[in-house]
Amino acid sequence: MTAVLARRRAALLVAGTIATVALALGAIFDTAGAANGLLFAFLVWLAIPIGSAVLMEIHTLTGGAWGRALRPVLADCAATVPVFIVPFVFIILGARTVYPWAADASATKWRDVSAGYLNVQGFALRALVIWAVWCLIAAAPRPRRAERLWAGIGLALYGITISIAAVDWSMSLSPKWASTSYAAITAIGQITAALAFAALLQTLASRAETEDVAGLILACLLGYAYLSFMQYLVIWSGNLPDRANWYVARVHHGWALIEGLAILAGAAAFLILLRRKARQSGRATAAAAVLVLAALLLDRLWQTVPSLPEARPWAVILATVALGCLWIGLAGRVAWPPRQEALGRV
């Protein structure tokens, strides 16, 4: 898989550049559409690098063969976190066309929330802190001493920053709606995406390693499904208009179909990973990882785009392709083919 990507790096960069140019051209005619599409692509792809950084922190704390096996890919993905500041700057510039509260202070539930929290200055200021922390966690060199203490601090900081980022960057797209488990769902989604992505790219050496990684993917997938379902169950059970609205908007206009596909993909991955034989097989695990990534992508689409009335299909597709291809291509510059010494088994 890695070798395939290494060979395709040039193609990826070319495709990414073409898509970026097309998106930029589109932005001339429909700025709002392009900005909305870009936000979606940003939320999709960002999950993998920051999730990789979190997985590395977890591995530093707990140890385990899975982490040693995946570390090369995780490290390369994590190193690209700062790259995502570029699309984010465009999102801030286009905030008025993306976030309802940025254009209209009365879009929030309470006046004091618009004044004290949901406004463009506050948003930018908090983003500055989040990016500083994330660059520190993901890309800053670290002293070898007290490695595990740093990992613990890194995880705690991630927990705080993702709680803010999840509210600011995606939950606030529906400013009157709130769910207390939203940040937790976002965090586990990021970790799951990174794990599946790394499992897809890293050729695993032994059956035992593959089984560990596959087991972790299974656990993460179940965690994501569990949190998402509990959020739904509580809101369904309560059936209060201002909470249920969010789901109502996501069953009409074919959106239920998108989430249905996400659930199907997730269920297929679950069924594959349930079998021990499959968890020991690199091929089956890779297939499951693809299904997990597809499920997460569709679920993100279902969560985000119904709250982006200005989003246009062309912009969503172009931005996703552009950001994805450029990011994988660039990350490949650092990473692929995998550095042998980092594998720890030569």
Add this chain to the structure above:
Amino acid sequence: MSEAVAHPAAEAPSGATYLPRDATYGSITRDIAAPVFAPAGWRWWTAFLVTLALTLVMIFAILWLFIEGVGIWGVNADVVWGFAITNYVWWIGIGNAGTLISSMLLLTRQRWRASINRFAEAMTLFAAAIAGLFPILHLGRPYLFYWLVPYPNVMTLWPQWRSPLVWDLFAIASYIIFSLLFWYTGLIPDLASLRDRARTRFGQLVFGAFALGWRGSARQWRRFDAFYWAMAAMAVPLVISLHSVVGLDFAAGLMPGWQETIFPPYFVVGAMFSGFAMVVTLAVPIRWGLRLETFITPAHFDAMAKILLMGSIIMGASYATEWFLAWYAGNVAERLVTQFELSGSYAPLYWLMLLFNVALPQLFWWRRTRRSLSAIFAIAILINVGMWLERLLIILNTLSHAYLPARWSDYAPTVWDWALLLGTLGFFTFLFVCFVRLVPAVSMHEVRQLAHAQAELEDDDAVLA
């Protein structure tokens, strides 16, 4: 690479030792089985008599409740859930760590669990059984509790399947049955060891009967391992669903402060947090009373302290999320309840809870605290208190300050509330005191496996050197 896979014990990242280097199969079995066969000392008899007295208090409190009704408690028409449901959630939370330690740590190959999983599972069993009493006790007519069960009946009664209260019945019942089976399964090889070591005919017969003819053949071990792993894998979803249902008992109500999507996972983490705190609280006296210093080492407390630290951070983040989102998009009642939490009638208790659950465990960032037995024991007890307060305050803050201002009223417990709480604590300890005399409090066969893995590792090191 293959080395680490073959010796999961080596995964302890700090290189911490969980066993002395000179431990042999024989010494392990002898040391752990000793308390079962040795005559009980004064320590044990004191504990037995004190806890027996408290158990009588519990029985009396329950009898009086049945005679007089729930009016003897501090609950009123507004605060309809008081100590009873608090105790229920608290005990069921404590009943979580045993299964969690056993299953999750087994699945993630954290071998250090071998020294603590047996009594943690016993803790689970006793705590879950006590927890199961409270929902029945708090019913105005406890003798009708079986109406929750979908039994074939002539009154065409059918439970409300959309109610988490019905799910609760199934969750608790399956959890208790499962915990018992899981605990007993892990016990079988040890029961066989006890059978072989018993010196009385009676002991041989009883342990022999419960050992189910275990001989320790390779084939039996193979079956045992497969079965035990499968049970562990089933335990994780079970334990998570149980505590999620407890969370849903609140979240499915429309009360301000309860309708939170985070409640199901937050109750799971809270249960793990208080459960681990209780394991630490029990491990210290067990280690001292049964002279198990060899098997429950500072490295174990260090590992558990780290888990407590993680739990406290998640709890803190959850509290903060609740406050923030109540302000951010909550309705008027939700904002008022949050204000009431932080500055209302129960605010001192709330701040105390935050101190115990969030602030104090931060001391575990320092290795010195994690390695100090008295510090970790003290903090673990305070976390237990903090988690009890948390459950109490979830109930009181919301019910004392719900939608209708005309129905804002405070709650004060009566002597019967306290008697029942104290009595169940005594009963729990009583069961534990009996447990440590009847079966080995530490899993002998798993500690022997740990010794085996450690010895192999050292052999490899010797060859390399």
